[in-house]
Amino acid sequence: MFLPIGIGSGLALLVFLAFKGFDITPLVLLATAAGIIFMLVKRDLPGLGARKRFDLVGGGSKKVAKPITFDDIGGQEAAKLEFLEALDFIKNEDKVKALGIRPLKGILLAGPPGTGKTLLAKAGANYTSSVFVSASGSEFIEMYAGVGAQRVRKLFKDAKEAARKANKTSAVIFIDEIEVLGGKRGLNINHHEYDQTLNQLLVEMDGISTDDDIRILVLGATNRPDLLDDALMRPGRFDRVVKVDLPDKEGRLHILQIHTAGKPIDPEVSLEAISRETFGFSGAHLESLVNEAAILAMRDGSRTIKMSHFREAVDKVMLGEKLDRRPSKAERRRIAIHEAGHAIASELANSGSVSSVTITSRGKALGYMRQAPQDDQYLYTAEDLQKQIRVALAGAVAEELILGNRSTGCQNDLEQAVRLAKQMIASGMSELGTVILSDLPESVVYRTVQKIVREQETALREDLVALKDVLLAAADDLVEQEKISGEVIREKLATVRAA
Numbered sequence: 001m002f003l004p005i006g007i008g009s010g011l012a013l014l015v016f017l018a019f020k021g022f023d024i025t026p027l028v029l030l031a032t033a034a035g036i037i038f039m040l041v042k043r044d045l046p047g048l049g050a051r052k053r054f055d056l057v058g059g060g061s062k063k064v065a066k067p068i069t070f071d072d073i074g075g076q077e078a079a080k081l082e083f084l085e086a087l088d089f090i091k092n093e094d095k096v097k098a099l100g101i102r103p104l105k106g107i108l109l110a111g112p113p114g115t116g117k118t119l120l121a122k123a124g125a126n127y128t129s130s131v132f133v134s135a136s137g138s139e140f141i142e143m144y145a146g147v148g149a150q151r152v153r154k155l156f157k158d159a160k161e162a163a164r165k166a167n168k169t170s171a172v173i174f175i176d177e178i179e180v181l182g183g184k185r186g187l188n189i190n191h192h193e194y195d196q197t198l199n200q201l202l203v204e205m206d207g208i209s210t211d212d213d214i215r216i217l218v219l220g221a222t223n224r225p226d227l228l229d230d231a232l233m234r235p236g237r238f239d240r241v242v243k244v245d246l247p248d249k250e251g252r253l254h255i256l257q258i259h260t261a262g263k264p265i266d267p268e269v270s271l272e273a274i275s276r277e278t279f280g281f282s283g284a285h286l287e288s289l290v291n292e293a294a295i296l297a298m299r300d301g302s303r304t305i306k307m308s309h310f311r312e313a314v315d316k317v318m319l320g321e322k323l324d325r326r327p328s329k330a331e332r333r334r335i336a337i338h339e340a341g342h343a344i345a346s347e348l349a350n351s352g353s354v355s356s357v358t359i360t361s362r363g364k365a366l367g368y369m370r371q372a373p374q375d376d377q378y379l380y381t382a383e384d385l386q387k388q389i390r391v392a393l394a395g396a397v398a399e400e401l402i403l404g405n406r407s408t409g410c411q412n413d414l415e416q417a418v419r420l421a422k423q424m425i426a427s428g429m430s431e432l433g434t435v436i437l438s439d440l441p442e443s444v445v446y447r448t449v450q451k452i453v454r455e456q457e458t459a460l461r462e463d464l465v466a467l468k469d470v471l472l473a474a475a476d477d478l479v480e481q482e483k484i485s486g487e488v489i490r491e492k493l494a495t496v497r498a499a
Helices: 002-019 025-044 077-091 093-098 117-127 147-165 193-206 249-260 271-277 283-300 307-319 329-349 382-403 408-426 442-466 468-481 486-498
Strands: 055-057 106-110 131-136 170-176 215-222 238-243 354-358 368-371 483-485
Touching: 077 093, 077 106, 077 117, 077 215, 077 238, 106 117, 117 131, 117 170, 117 215, 131 147, 147 170, 147 193, 147 215, 249 271, 249 283, 271 307, 283 307, 307 354, 307 368, 329 354, 329 368, 329 382, 329 408, 329 442, 329 468, 329 486, 354 468, 354 486, 382 408, 382 442, 382 468, 408 442, 442 468, 468 483, 468 486, 483 486
Parallel strands: 106 215, 106 238, 131 170, 170 215
Antiparallel strands: 055 131, 354 368, 354 483
């Protein structure tokens, strides 16, 4: 009401001054600038401006066609069980009050990107029949002082209003990338807006009470829990930290089964084999893998998605699309020798470990040897690390053995070998015994790493010299066919051993 009166009075004053002969140009420019600043602040302060910053699900303006359930999430059985127990505090309100339990105010979902933290949050909201309100940590930080704190207040207010409109008694507030909003205070000395925004979040979480007509649960997601402020992590705010890790082999199989359901999968496809070959893949990677395989099937005009499509999709997800660049004939032969060396060393270290070898350029890789471990491995002995060092060095040693010199394509492999050697030192597996790697002089670390790598290179060179014919034959096949399976390498090795 007062704004239109003020604008009208200002315009009348300007007309009066112009009638009296005053130059009103500076006043007009000043009023225009003030109006622009006011509109910007007005648009950003509420948190819901020209574009909606908060995603309201379950009673808000955005409807979900199919609610996310825990059955839609694979590979996170341990995380789901821990998360469900926490959610039961909201769902079973009467039991909670009878036992005098203080409901959890916040749960932090911590894990690598693509592991399903957002899906877990949405499934949790559906499980508790709660309104789901989501935001990203970066949306609370602006150049205007106080805007972030205002948005935090509005976020909690919006959650309660959405729950009331949907006739629900609880709401789940999900904040993705919470490390942006809840980072350690004092690190941004010249930008106190971060600290003020975090302080407001702490105040809002402290204000959550069991007596409220709308029960609020705050879910945060981050892949850097070490960056979060200690005040945010104390009991009474984020009471639990649920680890959402990369799925194991059984988890990957479950995820693949979820994403292939309803798709025309060829009977020859073995999801178990694909789950073995995708160690280190997140749920998002596996979803992309199935999607890329379907795209490749469509590109080939196939009615079903075949195993060849899945294998090609694995390479694409890991390394990227095939590149148009084509190395020269001499370079192709060098790449083939390099990758054949890796494959032979891998088979010598662990029989059956090679899935395929290719000299097709993808991403930054001119060639690639893909391993298919039988089982996921999380602990390594000295022998395991020594074998990995030999596999890493095999490309460079093969080039030197056949061509007489090495190339720049060996750089990443050598860096990997050095990292593995340092891991041996840090784990007490070197001649130095039990040490703290960071406390050692660089010269000592350098000499020890050099000795470890040299010993493995010497042993590897002896193996490749004895298998030089296999190395050359595998390289010739790669030059001719561009890609061969691990079975071809194993057949060649078996022929030599039989002889």
